[in-house]
Amino acid sequence: MTPDEWFAFLRQDFARGFPAYCGIEVTHVAHGVFETRLNVRPEHQQQDGFVHAGVMATMADHTGGYAAFTIVPPDRRVLTIEFKINFLRPAAGQQLLCRARVINGGRRIIVSEADVFSVADGAEKHVARALVTLMAVEADRTRRTEQRHPELCA
Amino acid sequence: MTPDEWFAFLRQDFARGFPAYCGIEVTHVAHGVFETRLNVRPEHQQQDGFVHAGVMATMADHTGGYAAFTIVPPDRRVLTIEFKINFLRPAAGQQLLCRARVINGGRRIIVSEADVFSVADGAEKHVARALVTLMAVEADRTRRTEQRHPELCA
Amino acid sequence: MTPDEWFAFLRQDFARGFPAYCGIEVTHVAHGVFETRLNVRPEHQQQDGFVHAGVMATMADHTGGYAAFTIVPPDRRVLTIEFKINFLRPAAGQQLLCRARVINGGRRIIVSEADVFSVADGAEKHVARALVTLMAVEADRTRRTEQRHPELCA
Amino acid sequence: MTPDEWFAFLRQDFARGFPAYCGIEVTHVAHGVFETRLNVRPEHQQQDGFVHAGVMATMADHTGGYAAFTIVPPDRRVLTIEFKINFLRPAAGQQLLCRARVINGGRRIIVSEADVFSVADGAEKHVARALVTLMAVEADRTRRTEQRHPELCA
Numbered sequence: 133m134t135p136d137e138w139f140a141f142l143r144q145d146f147a148r149g150f151p152a153y154c155g156i157e158v159t160h161v162a163h164g165v166f167e168t169r170l171n172v173r174p175e176h177q178q179q180d181g182f183v184h185a186g187v188m189a190t191m192a193d194h195t196g197g198y199a200a201f202t203i204v205p206p207d208r209r210v211l212t213i214e215f216k217i218n219f220l221r222p223a224a225g226q227q228l229l230c231r232a233r234v235i236n237g238g239r240r241i242i243v244s245e246a247d248v249f250s251v252a253d254g255a256e257k258h259v260a261r262a263l264v265t266l267m268a269v270e271a272d273r274t275r276r277t278e279q280r281h282p283e284l285c286a
Numbered sequence: 287m288t289p290d291e292w293f294a295f296l297r298q299d300f301a302r303g304f305p306a307y308c309g310i311e312v313t314h315v316a317h318g319v320f321e322t323r324l325n326v327r328p329e330h331q332q333q334d335g336f337v338h339a340g341v342m343a344t345m346a347d348h349t350g351g352y353a354a355f356t357i358v359p360p361d362r363r364v365l366t367i368e369f370k371i372n373f374l375r376p377a378a379g380q381q382l383l384c385r386a387r388v389i390n391g392g393r394r395i396i397v398s399e400a401d402v403f404s405v406a407d408g409a410e411k412h413v414a415r416a417l418v419t420l421m422a423v424e425a426d427r428t429r430r431t432e433q434r435h436p437e438l439c440a
Numbered sequence: 441m442t443p444d445e446w447f448a449f450l451r452q453d454f455a456r457g458f459p460a461y462c463g464i465e466v467t468h469v470a471h472g473v474f475e476t477r478l479n480v481r482p483e484h485q486q487q488d489g490f491v492h493a494g495v496m497a498t499m500a501d502h503t504g505g506y507a508a509f510t511i512v513p514p515d516r517r518v519l520t521i522e523f524k525i526n527f528l529r530p531a532a533g534q535q536l537l538c539r540a541r542v543i544n545g546g547r548r549i550i551v552s553e554a555d556v557f558s559v560a561d562g563a564e565k566h567v568a569r570a571l572v573t574l575m576a577v578e579a580d581r582t583r584r585t586e587q588r589h590p591e592l593c594a
Numbered sequence: 595m596t597p598d599e600w601f602a603f604l605r606q607d608f609a610r611g612f613p614a615y616c617g618i619e620v621t622h623v624a625h626g627v628f629e630t631r632l633n634v635r636p637e638h639q640q641q642d643g644f645v646h647a648g649v650m651a652t653m654a655d656h657t658g659g660y661a662a663f664t665i666v667p668p669d670r671r672v673l674t675i676e677f678k679i680n681f682l683r684p685a686a687g688q689q690l691l692c693r694a695r696v697i698n699g700g701r702r703i704i705v706s707e708a709d710v711f712s713v714a715d716g717a718e719k720h721v722a723r724a725l726v727t728l729m730a731v732e733a734d735r736t737r738r739t740e741q742r743h744p745e746l747c748a
Contacts (some may be wrong), residue, residue, distance in 0.1 A: 150338035184304035190340025458646035498648025
């Protein structure tokens with residue numbers, strides 16, 4: 133598989149399940165880099181009319197995770213071990229952008245950072261910064277069995 | 287407003303916008319404590335059929351935030367400054383439970399912890415632990431103005 | 441090696457290098473549990489006369505790490521992947537206590553929590569809470585070679 | 595007080611108590627930026643001969659905190675609310691460098707990032723990344739009274 137084929141696969145793979153339900157779209161993919169966009173809808177908001185922290189966290193986690201995916205071989209998958217996110221200011225714009233990049237890629241442990249920007253009237257504001265720790269594991273075909281992940285589970 | 291009236295208000299206030307879109311429901315409220323539930327649907331999943339990290343993060347953040355809400359006076363609101371979440375094992379069950387409690391309540395800064403459990407066939411498994419830092423600010427009526435939050439914004 | 445022999449080894453192994461320089465002592469060890477103590481000295485303080493955040497972070501990281509050590513086989517070592525710590529109030533007492541316990545022990549990834557208490561005039565105050573992520577790796581004899589840790593390094 | 599006078603004050607203020615005990619020195623100060631250095635000594639190590647995580651955490655916290663100090667008025671102080679740090683690879687060099695910068699400066703809440711590099715034979719390796727949340731509070735003269743910090747304490 134060439135890098136371009138791998139990136140094309142990841143673009144398609146990205147938007148399923150919860151990220152698709154949230155409406156997150158891929159805008160750019162390169163080695164160690166992943167960027168996404170979200171058009172803000174009423175269901176993304178919290179009680180004050182700003183974008184909910186959970187939307188930004190989902191975007192940062194998933195985009196940071198796919199940045200990690202770009203650097204692992206195609207027979208590997210990545211799992212989020214943990215992340216931390218700081219909310220820098222309320223996100224009031226009509227669109228969110230997320231730009232993630234790998235800051236350290238070990239054979240097992242990969243660390244990505246992800247920045248979220250709110251776009252209002254063409255101006256971007258930095259609204260969140262996340263640091264995401266991921267683990268690369270062998271992909272296998274079985275689904276929905278916890279036994280697949282003895283690295284994590286007791 | 288009595289504590290019971292305040293808790294009743296918070297129960298109702300909880301499930302709007304994104305948390306409502308995700309389907310998170312309140313199960314229990316007390317001073318410093320908030321508990322919620324989510325019936326897992328296909329749109330909550332990631333590519334492997336487990337619940338997406340973003341769903342658990344949203345649940346932990348929002349439930350931890352409302353635990354903080356229970357201890358502030360009714361003229362205050364709480365904002366999430368940041369949170370960190372560890373994913374302990376894949377969440378494969380039909381239902382998620384989240385139990386949050388305040389571990390330190392300052393006048394300005396409140397810290398909550400939130401645990402997420404996956405329930406399958408009646409057995410609970412601990413799937414995530416979050417630590418959430420919140421700030422209490424004066425509530426005001428204006429909506430969608432960043433100027434409301436000079437504490438956070440430059 | 442019996443569990444008691446393992447715990448005795450860990451007690452001795454704990455206080456070397458930086459933790460010894462800081463003066464951290466072991467008070468209790470059990471399966472998944474590690475507890476330590478520090479008598480506060482002027483060199484532990486920050487500019488206001490409280491204990492420096494770095495002292496509490498060192499204590500939480502090292503105690504949380506040794507809690508993880510208690511549950512791995514003797515041919516394994518644990519490395520800190522990352523940690524997060526919240527400072528709940530200034531630490532003004534004459535002594536610090538740290539109580540750590542494993543909250544999830546996978547074969548590879550172990551998560552510990554560590555609480556730090558400040559003791560003044562016999563009363564304990566909760567001053568910090570940390571969440572520590574560790575990785576168990578095969579112990580080997582070679583020292584000071586980064587090549588030992590391909591899990592982390594590129 | 596001019597910015598240069600303020601920066602000169604911070605350079606001097608930096609290395610007291612625990613950071614001085616650790617041997618951390620200031621190398622560069624500018625608006626929103628703080629950089630420090632540490633010559634590694636045996637007492638900085640952990641059991642494998644690498645620099646202890648607590649040393650890097652102390653350096654990242656203190657340097658990130660002083661980056662925040664550079665942007666507040668002289669009648670303010672900054673407190674660390676929390677931080678998170680990822681350890682990217684073992685630190686095996688003879689010197690550590692820390693470069694911190696403010697990524698968001700609100701009136702109350704300031705977020706800094708801090709990178710730690712290990713220098714061996716002239717080559718720098720990125721060994722840790724931290725994200726630090728700080729709060730600006732009014733400076734006052736009283737020392738060692740918790741009552742000074744009602745923002746944090748209950």
